[in-house]
Amino acid sequence: MLTSAQAGVAPGRVRIRRVRVGEAIAIAIVAALAIMSLMPLYWMVVTAIKQPTLVMKMPPEWFPRQLSLANFRDLFARRLLGRWTLNSAIVATSVTVAQLFVASLAGYAFAKKEFVGRNVLFWLYVGSMMIPGQVTLIPRYILMAKFRFINTYWGLILPSIAAPFGVFLMKQFMQTLPGEIIDAGKIDGASEFGIYTRLVLPLSKPALAVLGIFTFVSEWNDFLWPLVITNSSEMRTLQVGLAMLQEEVPMAFGLLMAGATYAAIPITIVFLAFQRYFLTGLTVGALKG
Amino acid sequence: MRRLYKDRWGYAFIAPSFALFAVFFLVPVVWGGYLSLLDYQVFNKEWVGLQNYREIARDSVFWLSLRNTALYTLGLVPLWLGKALVISALIFPLAKPIQTFFKGAFYLPHVTSSVIISMVWLWIFNPPFGLLNYIMELLGFAPHAWLGDVRTALLSIILMQVVMGGGSSIVLITAAMGSIPYHLYEAAYLDGATKTQAFFRVTIPLLRPTILYLLVTGTISSFQVFTNVYLMTQGGPQFSTMTLVYLIYDTAFKQFKFGLASAQAVVLFAIVFALAIVQFKFLGQEVEY
DSSP states (O other): OOBGGGGGOOSSHHHHHHHHHHHHHHHHHHHHHHHHHHHHHHHHHHHHTBOGGGTTOSSOOSSOSSBOOHHHHHHHTSTTHHHHHHHHHHHHHHHHHHHHHHHHHHHHHHHHOOOTTHHHHHHHHHHHTTSOHHHHHHHHHHHHHHTTOTTSHHHHHHHHHTOHHHHHHHHHHHTTSOHHHHHHHHHTTOOHHHHIIIIIHHHTHHHHHHHHHHHHHHHHHOOHHHHHHOOSGGGOOHHHHHHHHHHHSTTOHHHHHHHHHHHHHHHHHHHHHTHHHHHHHHHHHHSOO | OHHHHHTHHHHHHHHHHHHHHIIIIIHHHHHHHHHTTEEEETTEEEEOTTHHHHHHHHOHHHHHHHHHHHHHHHHHHHHHHHHHHHHHHHHTTSOHHHHHHHHHHHHHHHHSOHHHHHHHHHHHHOTTTOHHHHHHHHTTOOOOOTTTSTTTHHHHHHHHHHHHOOHHHHHHHHHHHHTSBHHHHHHHHHTTOOHHHHIIIIIHHHTHHHHHHHHHHHHHHHHTOOHHHHHHTTTOSTTTTOOHHHHHHHHHHTSOOHHHHHHHHHHHHHHHHHHHHHHHHHHOOOOOO
16 A cells, blocks of 8 residues: 655655755754653763763763773662562563463453453453553552552562453454454364464464563553552562662762663663564554554 | 353453452452542541542642642643654654664653653752753853752653653554555645645544544543652652642552542542543544545
């Protein structure tokens, strides 16, 4: 299909030249805006790899002449950094794996199974996506206290698995799978669960990839829930730990930027490795309601 | 019963998801409403009817937080959307690799956690040593305590969000632009429309569902601003950055008034819900090609 992308390319030499000039101006404007929004991240990294004594030097060095890992050495010398990293990794990984399993099962049922109450249930899920998380924050906290899950991995992990968005996304995707495949599986004598694991899941890989990546990133970055559900230094996630570090040494910018860089590295790697999914995956669930 | 037996696989597949969803979403939503009618503190739990709501109505800090949240949303959402629309319009006609490069550049700050972004901007906004005051001085302005001044604190947080935000909106808008049929542009150009006219008369009207979606989700998410406030200003100075969710957090987890905080959360939910409905009403007409 022709899209409006081709609209800019008109025949004739004069037109092409004018288009090129227009294109150059467009690139210049967008590049300026992009530099603006990446500059803070650049500044974070540059501050982190400066000599600690030069961090607050005025005028600041845009391109530090002497690189140093001293700020990172300070960071790794902090007692609980490894534990916080481990906590974040455990929580983000467990939530992602569990969410993929639970959401794909339910999404499959909503997309391909007939049962009484299906539509009502599905609208409950969709409707609850509109509810701000803070509305459930306090009752959920009290509930966790009753289960004695405060300051435990259970408390950090369980509520996030329930997020309704995953079910919605999987259902939207699985609806597009042809029903004949499932029927063929039945004829071949596969069990219900076998059809799900051996036919539906492999065909749903693109949606699973999108959901997995988004869940991991948002769990790794989550702040409010880990903040309220943990109360000992040992159980903090990396994000909460960094916020506490910020309160503890608010002017140690070299150390703080080293911490911020350290916490940003895993997500940046995930982003660069799976960029394709981020840039296409967003549209899977968002608009086709 | 027959029917239920026939449908058993549907229910079985939904069961794990629904159990979690019920415990951590449905029950808390209803319970949150109930809690808002209690005086619920650490050692005290009694029914007080609408007392909490009356207290909210009398509380000047609550009204201030509502005003701040509204100002924040009104300032941020149009700028976010405007920035995303301009960038999308500029990068859409460009060659695919360049387009993808820019999408990635704008998306990277979006996957970086709010904790990290807040830490970096605390450094940039720092009055004596921060980058912003250095640049201001180069331009001939006096240094300023951006986050320490009642007049500029909220504005500074908005500025930060505008500079860093918009990444996911750009992805969604360019995807929607790609699905606009080319013949509509052909018709417009045949009728003698310029590119600018085509943009405002063809592109923008056909993007309406996307713009609506971004408006609603942008409003909901900016009404929930918390992490930046927690790290950067703690609601100060003099409550000038006190937002609704920060107030809820403060009431529940600093003052331990869970009933009052639940009532505040119910008010937040009502406002967000009403705003979403208004936006759907005004922008929600169907688009036909």
